[in-house]
Amino acid sequence: MTPEEIRLVRSSWSMIAERSDAFTARFYDHLFVIDAGAAQLFNGVDMTIQQWKLAQTLGVVVQALDDLDTLLPAVAALGRRHTRYGVLHHHFDSVGAALLQAFVDTLGQQFTPAVRAAWVRAYALVAAEMQKGLENAPPTLRIFNDRDAAG
Ligand code: HEM
Numbered sequence: 001m002t003p004e005e006i007r008l009v010r011s012s013w014s015m016i017a018e019r020s021d022a023f024t025a026r027f028y029d030h031l032f033v034i035d036a037g038a039a040q041l042f043n044g045v046d047m048t049i050q051q052w053k054l055a056q057t058l059g060v061v062v063q064a065l066d067d068l069d070t071l072l073p074a075v076a077a078l079g080r081r082h083t084r085y086g087v088l089h090h091h092f093d094s095v096g097a098a099l100l101q102a103f104v105d106t107l108g109q110q111f112t113p114a115v116r117a118a119w120v121r122a123y124a125l126v127a128a129e130m131q132k133g134l135e136n137a138p139p140t141l142r143i144f145n146d147r148d149a150a151g
Contacts, residue, residue, distance in 0.1 A: 001121050006065045008118035013062045016106055020059075024051035027102035035094035041086050061126055072129050079133020089134065092127040099123060 001009075016023045028047060032039035042050065057078070064071035103111045103119065 001065060001118070001125065003066075005118040005121055008115045009065060009122050010062055012103070012107060012111070012115045012119070013058065015110060016103075017059065019106065020055035021051060023102055023106045024054050026105045027054070027098050030101040031094060031098035034098055035091065038091045038094050041091075061122070065122060075126055075129040076133040079130030081133075082130060083134050087134065089131055092131060096120075096123050096127060 025047075028042070028051065032042075061071065061075070064074075100116065100119070103116070107115070
């Protein structure tokens with residue numbers, strides 16, 4: 001990412017930070033409409049806590065965008081953990097779309113085309129690394145997930 005893109009991501013996130021509860025609530029609302037399969041993965045999850053975890057993580061990602069040597073291994077580990085949650089590659093498209101919609105809801109006109117483009121770059125970077133983590137997950141976990149899905 002360019003320094004300008006990083007600046008745009010950071011300045012827009014700082015506008016969200018004080019209303020991150022509303023932002024993450026909108027995000028999950030959109031996600032659950034866009035992707036019923038993704039919604040099922042959150043059955044029984046305390047969404048207030050989950051919203052907080054997501055906001056914290058996005059905050060850390062935003063801070064670390066100029067330090068990829070630190071950021072990318074942490075993100076890959078996060079991706080590996082997502083294997084256990086039953087997450088599949090295609091879910092990342094739904095999450096990306098829901099994030100953009102939540103930004104529109106929360107920032108309105110301040111979510112300019114340039115800010116949007118910067119977030120698309122940042123999300124693509126993070127999602128690709130998380131997906132590598134999914135790919136690198138030990139095969140046993142995949143088998144476990146398959147059995148789990150079969151009931
Ligand atoms: C940029 C992308 C994403 C970020 C930053 C993110 C972040 C997180 C974080 C921080 C957690 C808390 C647990 C942990 O740290 O291991 C979590 C859990 C979870 N995430 Fe994600 N996630 C992302 C993408 C996805 C996708 C694509 C899905 C699929 C729908 C998903 C579904 C879940 C589920 C089901 C849990 C477990 C909730 C629970 O059982 O408590 N996440 N995520």
